[in-house]
Amino acid sequence: MTDHVSDGLVEPSQRTWAPPRLIPNARLRWFIALAIGLYLAAAFGTLDINWERVAEGWPRAQRFFSGFVPPDFLSRQGAILDGLLESLWMTAAATALGVLLSIPIAIGGARNASPLPIYMACRAVMALSRTFHEVLIAIFFVKLFGFGPFAGMATLTLATVGFYAKLLAEDIEAIDRSQAEAIRSTGASWLQWLDYAIRPQVRPRAIGLAVYRLDINFRESAIIGIVGAGGIGATLNTAFDRYEFDTAAAILLIIIVIVMAAEYASGAIRRRVQ
């Protein structure tokens, strides 16, 4: 508490009180405020915005949003269904494959389960697969594997490894050590130790994370199609390119509904398992 006047000589009515600050150091606080001010000045000074074009946007926005009433689910029905199914296959296959690949990497990346060289190697794999945005990886996989859902699946698998292996490794490191020691003291081999000491302890979290990642992978599958990696994103991009806003609106609505349903379902499943 910063009592500005703390000697008892002042009349209580003249005492002031201020709530504690987030950054207690006044000098640092002023420095950060000044830096933010300077930055904003620099940013707005160099921001290259074509306000005339922005002003023209209003009728376009109206046209776009009028596409939502009513959205056109039917005239590109086939393409939408195709893209949607592709997204779902990609999501399921990539999550399964990614989790499968993640498990050995996670065990290797847990300090209490692996020697230092393996730990370093596995941590490097995790860091590398997390650095670049999924879309950038998708660009390269499309280049390597050709257009279509295979490139998408490969992208999502890699992204899953970066996410799942890291969180699972942290979970393995956070287990209750006494149980692990008890199993070890029975003379269990390393594999038996993994099966009876680690597996039961991380299982609920592992399932929860897999379900969570399934949900994320569907969201991502909706965008990597924009660079050619299959799925509903490709259909959406085509609709935008053709200025078919009513179809684009329909696709967006479908994505929103599925994402919300997936989020709700994954939340419910995670609450039950954990």
Added chain:
Amino acid sequence: MPLSTDETGPQWRRRTAREDVLSWFGWATGLAVVGGCFFLISEKTIWEFVWSAPREAADLGARMVPPDWSYSSQLWRPLWDTFNIATLGTGLALVISVPVAFCAARNTTPSTAIARPLALFVIASSRSINSLIWALLLVVIVGPGVFAGVLAIALRSIGFCGKLLYEAIEEIDVPPVEAVTATGASSGQVLTYGVVPQVMTAFAGISVFRWDINIRESTILGLVGAGGIGLQLSASINNLDWSRVAVILLAILGTVIVSEWLSAKVRGALS
């Protein structure tokens, strides 16, 4: 722990017979679904292209090395734009998400009948559309450039920040709020003296966390024309100028690493 008895005495087993059957059934179903998905994907795949991937990769690698270092001097401006898209987008999102979060939190909302569902709807719809899709949409509406990028990042981040912030508000300690209320403070004073100090740390943490994510996202917005270094990237890829692509990827890598380090540092200082 289920036990079964045979001639050598009681045997410990992990599961009951029923659990065994259920578990096998679950695995079989899962395997069938995933196998089916692989099959359907492979139907749509031209396998010759997949098998030629190692050759392609080697070819691509050869074209990327050595990177065209002279190009890096032209990248400062796009990098500054990228940084601005992420930072201004996060700032704009925070300004909007604070009132939304206060409306969405059960303990601070002005009305549970109107404001709360409305705020939750804003949060949910913002969260379920990726910033790249927002960008696709905004490029059509406001035209290509940085402005579309800033708005795309902001629109996506409102939901993220709003959700985390309203959850933080719902988890605050009640006694301080009651104490402030008991002094006869107005509802505005209760908010500023009872609630805000308690969620300030969470707020700062959330903003830095989202900023870090947004740096990563803003590197790709240029692919659909929304400004930033993605513009240069897509131009270089379209020109098959792989030695430039290599420089751009390195620049992105550097930016992402620095922002991640900075965000981890700030969050470490906050907690």
